[in-house]
Amino acid sequence: MFRRVLIANRGEIALRILRTCREMDIGTVAVYSEADRDSMPVQLAGQAVCIGPAKTADSYLNQEALLTVAKATGCDAIHPGYGLLSENAEFAGRCAAAGITFVGPSAAVIRQMGDKAAARSLMQQAGIPVVPGSDGPVSLEEAAEIAASIGYPVLLKASAGGGGRGMRQVEDPKDLERLYREAQAEAIACFGDGDLYVEKLIHHPRHIEFQILADRHGHVIHLGERDCSLQRRHQKLIEESPSRFLSPALRAEMGEAAVSAARAAGYENAGTVEFVVDPEGHFYFIEMNTRIQVEHAVTELVTGLDLVREQLRVAAGLSLSCRQEDVQCRGCAIECRINAEDPARDFAPCPGTVEFIQLPGGCGVRTDTALYTGCKVSPYYDSLIAKLCVLAPTRLEAIRRMRRALEEFLLEGFPTNAMLDLQIMHHPDYVRGNVTTDFLAEHMDELLAWCKEGLA
Secondary structure (H helix, E strand, C coil): CCCEEEECCCHHHHHHHHHHHHHCCCEEEEEEEHHHCCCHHHHHCCEEEEEECCCHHHCCCCHHHHHHHHHHCCCCEEECCCCCCCCCHHHHHHHHHCCCEECCCCHHHHHHHHCHHHHHHHHHHCCCCECCECCCCCCHHHHHHHHHHHCCCEEEEECCCCCCCCEEEECCHHHHHHHHHHHHHHHHHHHCCCCEEEEECCCCCEEEEEEEEECCCCCEEEEEEEEEEEEECCEEEEEEECCCCCCHHHHHHHHHHHHHHHHHHCCCEEEEEEEEECCCCCEEEEEEECCCCCCHHHHHHHHCCCHHHHHHHHHCCCCCCCCHHHCCCCCEEEEEEEECEEHHHCCEECCEECCEEECCCCCCEEEEECCCCCCEECCCCCCEEEEEEEEECCHHHHHHHHHHHHHHCEEECCCCCHHHHHHHHHCHHHHHCCCCCCHHHHHHHHHHHHHHHHHC
16 A cells, blocks of 8 residues: 555545545645645645645646655655546656556546547447547537537537536537637637537436446446536536436446446546436436546445545555445435535635634534635635535435535635525425436526525
8 A cells, every 4th residue: 555645636625535545544745835825634634745826737737846746755646636637647647657656547548538539439439329429529610510410409519628618509500600619719728629529419418427446457346326417507516326317227227338438448446437318318428537526425425435545445556345246325315515606696706714614414414625714715726615415315315414404504704505505405396306407507597586585
């Protein structure tokens, strides 16, 4: 096992990794920007080293600085968490070249699966259904031809994209050129790569992802699904497991497809295979995330497994701690993301100082956060500040538990979306499980009105 791990991330995921390392008796080194000097991971890590100013390009994305610190502090592994450099093939390759284990898949796998067009081609070869569309990057003229052949509406998507960036929905041919230019410009700004591909837009889909684990000894398993359909602007907001929409037969079929996808990619470590499912129950591969997910706690709650521990074990060359037949999912888990943002102002980011915070507790409640009274939420980083998770024997009990937990969550200092999450937990369509990726767009005005009443 590793002697010391450098945690190349910040906030709640850095703290999450640090906690598992401490339980495994692995030394930790936290890196931080000047803006995060007083953060909780910095206070709790075995060592902490400042790697630059607040801007991510000058600190958390500074590969040279991270590798220099890792070598100087005697780290034999780097855990990238999620976001930042977690899916950067160049960084994974540089770690390997420096003799430092990157806790994740190889650079080659990250590169292949990060290229959405290449990943799509690989899945087709493996016999896994994909959404109809182009087989690779397309020019504007080629996009127009393919859109005409498969029919509008279509989606333009960045080949190197993720998180909804570099994506545009095209309903009418006359809008194609404008939206193509917009998507391309955003893709270049976000990923340094303007390649786009086109695919058929699936109406009213569910977004279902399967958690997979794989080791270098040929063992590949899945840990069930997470329903991530409740989103805003292609950004997940609430996740749950199991999905109320999937039948046992469809769940088994999709789980097998997820494992096949991981095998086809030669995958190693933790990852997620993501699908869209149409109203008739047909599923299609959309992408593979080659890292731990923000919502991994949902799977940890229903399976009882520590996914970060499994990541470290696999990266150290050990076998998975369980096999497919050992995996048992019990109960229902729900996660609500709490962001420093104001839903009433089009989800505008709202950084600030935490004047007071009271975290919920009690049976079946888990809160992942690095916040404390007096800490500052910086404007330089993602607005996610906490993940509130619950586990209960049934979905209805989990919803009731989440309502109670959200009511107990108190934060003074700046707005959050916690009230919106609470109103969603009371919405009849959510309670009945009638949730597609269109849910927020269809109900936002209604939910905001309820929020206003609740705050009055």
